[in-house]
Amino acid sequence: MKCRHFFTTAALAALCPLTAHAVPDKGKPELTAQTMRSGGPINPEQASLRFDHADLAFEVFPDSETIKGVATLDFTATGSLNRLLIDLDRNLPVSAVSINGKALRPAAWTNPEGKLAITLPRHIAKGGTIRAKITYGGTPHVAVRAPWDDGMVWARTPDGQPWIATTAEGYGCDLFWPCLDFPTGEPGSVDLHITVPAGLKAPSNGVLKGVDTLPDGRTRWNWHAKHPNTYAIALNIGPYKELHATYHSRYGNDIPLYYWYLPGEEEAAKDLFAEFAPTLDFYESKIGPYPFGDEKMGVVHTPYLGMEHQTINGYGNHYKKTPSGFDEIFQHEFGHEWFANQLTAANWDDYWLHEGFEEYMQPLYGLWLQGQARYDAMMLDQRNRIVNKVPMVRGRVITEEEVYEAKDGGPGQDIYFKGAWMLHTLRNLIGDKDFYAATRLEVYGRPDPKPGNFTPRYGSTDEFVRNVNRVTGKDYGWFFNVYLKQAALPELQQHRGNGRLDLSWKVPGGGPFPMPVEVQAGDRFETVPMTDGHGSIAVPDDAHIVLDPHARILKVEPAVEAAKAWEAEQQQ
Incomplete structure (x- = not known):
């Protein structure tokens, strides 16, 4: 906004x-x-x-x-x-x-x-x-x-x-x-x-x-x-x-x-x-x-x-x-x-619906104009701006400044960049067809908008969650509970040994987080379901492993956190 x-x-x-x-x-x-x-x-x-x-x-x-x-x-x-x-x-x-x-x-x-x-x-x-x-x-x-x-x-x-x-x-x-x-x-x-x-x-x-010219020469x-x-x-x-x-x-x-x-x-x-x-x-x-x-x-x-x-x-x-x-x-x-x-x-607590969506439309426009490389570059730039100090949604009626201003206890710029990265993660999770269908429902209140059959409307976070569930036929409350109602990001933990790679999600609040994870093992790519927040696949002991190689999931990134800590140190 x-x-x-x-x-x-x-x-x-x-x-x-x-x-x-x-x-x-x-x-x-x-x-x-x-x-x-x-x-x-x-x-x-x-x-x-x-x-x-x-x-x-x-x-x-x-x-x-x-x-x-x-x-x-x-x-x-x-x-x-x-x-x-x-x-x-x-x-x-x-x-x-x-x-x-x-x-x-x-x-x-x-x-x-x-x-x-x-x-x-x-x-x-x-x-x-x-x-x-x-x-x-x-x-x-x-x-x-x-x-x-x-x-x-x-x-x-x-x-x-x-x-x-x-x-x-x-x-x-x-x-x-x-x-x-x-x-x-x-x-x-x-x-x-x-x-x-x-x-x-x-x-x-x-x-x-119309424009009226008044006797004194002014115009209305x-x-x-x-x-x-x-x-x-x-x-x-x-x-x-x-x-x-x-x-x-x-x-x-x-x-x-x-x-x-x-x-x-x-x-x-x-x-x-x-x-x-x-x-x-x-x-x-x-x-x-x-x-x-x-x-x-x-x-x-x-x-x-x-x-x-x-x-x-x-x-x-x-x-x-x-x-x-x-x-x-x-x-x-x-x-x-x-x-x-x-x-x-309808409530400024849902401010991310304005800024998170619109911030995400920028790399999507880059993708539309120039392709995947431009999208990736713009997403990585946004990733470096995420703060994770305050949940994006706090579940109460609040003022604009209480959301927009970090000094007033708000999530501040996270409603832009964290909101965009959450939507990036969601789109990669549920696919383009369902992502845009849920977005369309939220924007117009109907799946078939045409000129003349809709008017401006009020929306909310809870409504968007319902729209995602309605379109996909699945319950994604676990997804939004972590990204919107918790400040910290999920952390992907790994353990290797005896020819296997074991993965588990550690999430703030300790709830479920069955986010599938793509793994690159050497030249092979495999998606690990993580049904109960845990997953395991066989990998050669000497294979080079990259988790989430296409950066499709918003999660703790040690390199990003270390860089931000270093920058803060330099500023002090």
């Missing part, structure tokens, strides 16, 4: 704004603990709301680095309510509220810590509807190091024009609009109206319904999006130029392709745009139909590395060329349209 991907200091340095310009201090105005919290246990009053629609009108003022907003939010009560709780950063003070057309006095609402509490003018019974119109504005929080943290990014293009973007995955949507800041708080649809200074454009989510960009992920609603403002094409999908539908780029980037932009169609075809061939084909496949150049904003992915990778033959940031963010925007984890 975020590709708040993990990069080197040199890569980070390349992300600085192109020209200096007076901006509010990064990290200011300061956020409350409530606003910095995204997800976690849901307040019962907020859980009693179905979010039907949001109409969001923004005015963006680059010179003062402020925004004004009017949010009209439609809810259906799924329980009885006397007040409405909405997440909104207190740095954007509310100036007016109306409920179902009735204006409220200021005493009817309060927002001391970032959870706006509105006393309803009358009790709302289960099944009742609420239309809340909230007028607000101020100085939004400025990101310190987007996209690794969140907020507004106020930058300037090389010729000094405003270049503005938002990120909100970690701290949440309440940084710039009133929302339900948890994964299942997605509105059924959103209309966006973004007013910007003359000469600037505002590409955003969904379908462009009107967009409509269905089922948007809350943190994937994005503002992008700049003097953009546009590339556009139509892609005819293998599923028979036509998909609009758009890339908004900065003036002066024409040749590099065309090179990146040329990657859109093959990348789209790869995902459709392996996973299924592009989820938002009736809206667009959209990408916009942002003053930060990248983010998976639904149908308007942020891209800022400086058109980097890599031996893999594709732009890995573009490919990663675009793949989140399936793994984050179509399939959204």
Whole structure:
């Protein structure tokens, strides 16, 4: 989800704004603990709301680095309510509220810590509807190091024009609009109206319904999006130029392709745009139909590395060329349209469903483009980044930062790299056909997705385990119990003597682990079943033995651990 991907200091340095310009201090105005919290246990009053629609009108003022907003939010009560709780950063003070057309006095609402509490003018019974119109504005929080943290990014293009973007995955949507800041708080649809200074454009989510020119020369960009992920609603403002094409999908539908780029980037932009169609075809061939084909496949150049904003992915990778033959940031963010925007984890504890799958789609794309050697090289690079300090899934409702941030006790980068290696191991265990069938079920909720017969959905780890079991006809709970619910990796132990090789698995938690193991003995390859976690085969005493010679199993690798220990020593 975020590709708040993990990069080197040199890569980070390349992300600085192109020209200096007076901006509010990064990290200011300061956020409350409530606003910095995204997800976690849901307040019962907020859980009693179905979010039907949001109409969001923004005015963006680059010179003062402020925004004004009017949010009209439609809810259906799924329980009885006397007040409405909405997440909104207190740095954007509310100036007016109306409920179902009735204006409220200021005493009817309060927002001391970032959870706006509105006393309803009358009790709302289960099944009742609420239309809340909230007028607000101020100085939004400025990101310190987007996209690794969140907020507004106020930058300037090389010729000094405003270049503005938002990120909100970690701290949440309440940084710039009133929302339900948890994964299942997605509105059924959103209309966006973004007013910007003359000469600037505002590409955003969904379908462009029109551009209005106001009497003062400013323009208002009107967009409509269905089922948007809350943190994937994005503002992008700049003097953009546009590339556009139509892609005819293998599923028979036509998909609009758009890339908004900065003036002066024409040749590099065309090179990146040329990657859109093959990348789209790869995902459709392996996973299924592009989820938002009736809206667009959209990408916009942002003053930060990248983010998976639904149908308007942020891209800022400086058109980097890599031996893999594709732009890995573009490919990663675009793949989140399936793994984050179509399939959204209902609980951040299942965050690996977004990042583990998408990280694994990169070497799979390398395999698709260049073959096995590229896949192997990319997988080995990922293997060296696995940490194994915290289980990837902890079995409770937690916030985004509690998963993403190692300093907050989370698995951190393991949701990317360990998640990818777990999926690599699973694919080699159950085979391509079953692997992709289970993935398709998880993404679309059905085995036969076609344009028009599915909508974005919520998923979970437990559901994916059930899908694997359903497709294979076997129980793979033992597999996921080790890789997802334990921090340490399984260890393959061996003993040789009297013409035999004896193997056994030692796994954290001590449960079953019947993972078959391929063995190379001289020029012979043989798979040992390991039915009860143990196996034995006859081998000549003088045979050279290699266990798991094609590196198909995520397990303890002494050489990797020794290298990481040595690197840590050098850093100290």
